[in-house]
Amino acid sequence: MRLTAPWRARCRFKTSQMYQPKELIPFTELKSSKKIEELTSRSSRLLIEYGIVKPTSPGYFALLPLAFRSLIKLNKIIDDELEQINCQKIQLPHVSPANIWNKSGRLKSVGTELVKFKDRQDKEMVLCPTHEECITSLVGGYNLSIRDLPLRLYQTGSKFRAEMKPRFGLIRSNEFIMKDLYTFDKGCEAALQTYQEVSDAYNKIFTRIGVPYQRVEGDNGNIGGTSSHEFHYPAGIGQDELLWCSACKWGKNIELNNDKQGSDECPGCGEKLKISKGIEVGHTFLLGQKYSKIFGAQFTGAGGGGGGKAETLEMGCYGIGVSRILAAAVEVLSTETEIRWPSSLSPFSVCILTQKTGTKAYTGVDVDNLYEKINNIFPNDVILDDREKLSVGKKQYEADRTGYPILVLLGRKNMNPDPLIEIHIPSENISLELRPQDGLDYLKSISAKYLI
Ligand SMILES: [Zn+2]
Structure with missing residues (x-):
């Protein structure tokens, strides 16, 4: 039996x-090997090396x-900020029948990116990359009253996308965790109000995370709808090109209107625009009635006895x-050899380090x-490096x-x-010796700064 130091029990x-499980590879060796090309991004390499994330198969x-x-x-x-604006958390199945994807036209338009399989009844099923079809057919199946509106439902869970070439570890993987929110409103004005409230909540979320971000006018891609904005972390490996104004914070994705040369002045304030690459970390869409019409998602007015004419809902969808x-x-934050988390997201805020046993450290x-005492200041956020044989x-x-x-x-x-x-x-170069x-x-x- 191993002898344990007296603090262990507590x-x-x-x-x-x-x-x-760490697999530390000396950086010089790594640089000259092929491995770095396979791993392709600093974050992926560091997270794998330090036993924080491990690949199980390509893209997973x-x-x-x-x-x-x-x-x-x-x-x-995310939950804190979405609850503030009356979003309700749910959990939808990861699997949906392919026929609802056929109904929306996305079985074809999303095409080979959809992960599909047949169940034992030979019915074609989809591992969902997003849930517009699923949520809208669900909401469309029950009569909503005007009193239920606005209705804001979200979930956080695994999504699936068959990437031709999964890259950069968790940044572009086949299975990924997404928070997806779907909103239902009476009329365009109310939908726009919801869009504004969610956009404000997103700004609060990204501010609390603490990594510098840029919100830009976005491309609607294959989601469709009338208006969208994207949230990006500016980074060299980003796959989107952004034009943005450092003066008034306006920006847009260059994909928008395929506007490669575009204007080089900000339409808002006339300042010269900057160009940078970004990793998309959030997206908001005003959908209009694109899905609610197809799936019959309606509400009835406040006529007495549940009467009133049924009207089609206006929708929005919002991903993180x-x-x-x-x-x-x-x-974005790390060096080649040192992981740096935003203070809001580090696995533990404090690590206490002791000397190895036998050095009289415990005197x-x-x-x-x-x-x-430190745990009282940072509740459940302190780890003790108690390994006996390491200095x-x-x-x-x-x-x-x-x-x-x-x-x-x-x-x-x-x-x-x-x-x-x-x-x-370390991130602030602070070193103190104190009683x-x-x-x-x-x-x-x-x-x-570290409490969330
Ligand atoms: Zn500007």
Whole structure:
């Protein structure tokens, strides 16, 4: 039986027990090998190397515990903001019959990107890449009253798209996690009001995530509808080209109107437009009646006794690429060797690092007690690197590269009669040596930025 240090029973999250299969390849070696070309993006390489995400087959990925913690944080931000505008969360099946896709015309227009299969009754089925058909036929199956409007339903879950060439890990994978919201309104004016409210909520969501983003006028692609906007993270590997104005924040996707040369002045303020590549992380569409007409999604007016003429609903649909954001945020913020998460999404905000056993480290600050106090400031967001055979320096090297934003080190100075703890915030080049109580006060003073 292994001897365990005395704090083990009480600390909740420990590196020694975290499932994080690392495969660290020296960067120089990697650069010269073919592997980097296969992996194609910095985020994909780093997330795989550090045991955060693993490929299971081409275009499919397992999110391991650290990635899943980030995912939960991201979903919380999204749920918070959508609940503020009365969106209700549901779960639709991943599978839908192909006939509703035929009815909308998208069985053909989306074509080979649809993942299809036949069930045992030989009926053709679709693994949904999006759910306009599914939700509109559902809503169309029951009579809505004007009192039910506006109706805003969303879900977060796996979607499927057969990519010819899946690339950049989670940024362009065959299975991906998306948040999709569908809205139903009475008349164009109300639909536009909803569009505005959701766009505002999206701005709040992307601001809370904290990665710089750009909202641009978008291309309607194969979703259809009358108006759309896209949210992008500017990045070199982005597959969209954006024109945008740094003065008034107006922008558009160059795909729009196939306007390659376009104007080089902002139509709003006349400033010179900038051009950059972007990774699309969100998209909003005003759909009009494109799907509600096809699937008979209607409401009846407030005539007494449920009377009144049935009218067709006005719809909107709104997506956020949840798994894509995790990878794209890492892509934008990281260096070639160090993962950097936005402070809102790091798997743990704080990592406490101890010396290896036998170095008398535990004669200083009581680790268990410190963990508990820091955990009170960052609830359920603290991990202790308790591995017995690694020096504190090696632990620091790994924690820094895994991207934990705040490192609390119990190093040599912790063995002083008057012990000091070290606090490092690598992304801001902050390194402090403080008495334990001053350290806790300092952590408290900066905690707001990390709490979501
Ligand atoms: Zn402008």
